Amino acid sequence: MSSLEQMYQQVILDHAKAPQGKGLVETAAGHVAGESHQVNPTCGDEVTLRVEVADVAGADGSSVPTVTGVSWEGQGCSISQASISVLHDLVSGRPVIEVERTGEVFRELMGSRGKGLDDADAEEELGDAVAFTGVAQYPARIKCALLGWAALKDSLVTAGVMTTKEQA
């Protein structure tokens, strides 16, 4: 497979063609929402991402802050659009604390220069997002893949549920 084909994996092309979660959704009553607008100034790509968070009863009966919905609007290249779509599928319905960790793992993957993470658990956690491994070979495109994830991190901050100190 050429570098180009490694970059544009079929799963990426599919998500780019039929992006998931596109179209901003109004926040349900009683749910907390966070929103973020991110721009890639080098190419003008942009996304507005809205995240909805609610306390959901966990297995042990405790209350777990959970991402109950992700919706977004934006325009950009296939990498940025597919990445947001994959993000949508990956984080919806998952506890905030896991979502944050997944975001960190994805950022690590993008810093791997295309070599991948050499960590089966981490790659398992990323699901379809592993398809972006090839993108990390192209420094100019890493920002495209991270655009939605930056918006997610920032929107969790605005929702007031971000637990890590580092800001988006």
Place this chain on the structure above:
Amino acid sequence: MTTTADASAVQAAQLQPHCPTYTALSPRELAAVRADFPILERTVRGGRRLVYLDSAATSQKPNPVLDAEQDFYEKRNAAVHRGAHQLAEEATEAFEDARASIARFVGADVGEIVWTSGATAAINLVAYGLSNATLGRGGDAARRFALAPGDEIVITEAEHHANIVPWQELAARTGAVVRWLGVDDDGRIRVDEAADVVTERTRVLAFTHASNVTGAITPVARLVARAREVGALTVLDACQSVPNIPVDLHALGVDFAAFSGHKMLGPTGVGVLYGRRELLEALPPVTTGGSMIEVVTMTETTYMPPPQRFEAGTQMVAQAVALGAAATYLSDLGMDAVAAHERELAADLLGVGDLPGVRIIGPSEATDRLAVVSFVVDGVHAHDVGQVLDDAGVAVRVGHHCAQPLHRRFGIAATARASASVYTTADDVAALRESLAGVRTFFSVA
């Protein structure tokens, strides 16, 4: 190839009775030009020939330019305009010779050429000079530059951000208002609008000589005429024109002009501000410090005449010297020959508009335009287009090319842009066409 041989080759070609007045470069001349650019020999992306079609962003550099910079450091490096030693004399001579080369190249007097770090710095120098005049600096002579609330600065929708943002900032500092001329559907500035938009309130009319997105060449004379009718200063962004077509600033009649070195085969870190002599003499300094002063006391300072007044601190001497060599290189080829060569390439580049799903943003005819061709591919984002082209070794620019308002005007966020220079060949354009033809298939939109 030596530049001398090259010049005589061009002259010989022009003396052929069957040749038109301005012949493009012959295949032999073009091969010789390409041999002067070492970077064109390298391969990219796993052994592919480099097809460099991003010269509007930055041009590649020929050996005479690279050698001039190295030679300066090896043989003549010293502080200029000071020191009594031989090296200082030789360095100063090389520095000022370069200024003279640039002046000749663009039809200016040597005292009208100010070195700057680039075109952006040059435009900002004018904007901040006007700002300082507004604050009363520069005395009576500078009063002509002072802006007041209600004054207007007119730009165009086709401008590079470097010819937009400094004027927005100047307006914010002075209370002036920014207005602009629109752009036609074919990417040309609506010069007719100047009759209404440029008025007695207009103090500055800043516009590009040639768009870095559409390649359209502006009818400068018409805008200069209108500016003169109302007494407005004209500021020309000549970044794209100076490297690619003959430019005579005195003939154009603009008050100020800015261009960068790195787009005209020269080094980064050096650019030029041209100002009509009487204007530069009246303009207060912007950056102050060493090298630009006459007498400094503990309370006040008098300033050198231009151009030194605007060249505070240690200058980019080696880069200026190399830029002088770039101007000489282009002059030896002959800018008429360079322009003719690029006119052919513009026509070739426009041919990609025939490919299914490819749409040119800018004039579709090859007249009054540069070989700078931006396009969109239906259903495929410019960034993705660029990536596929890159895989074939074809280097183009993608994005908004520092011209967001122009892209917004066309309702698009980004375009891909192919641009030529003196070393670009028809084979380069053919390679672009071939790889571009496969883009929609790759993304399954055709």
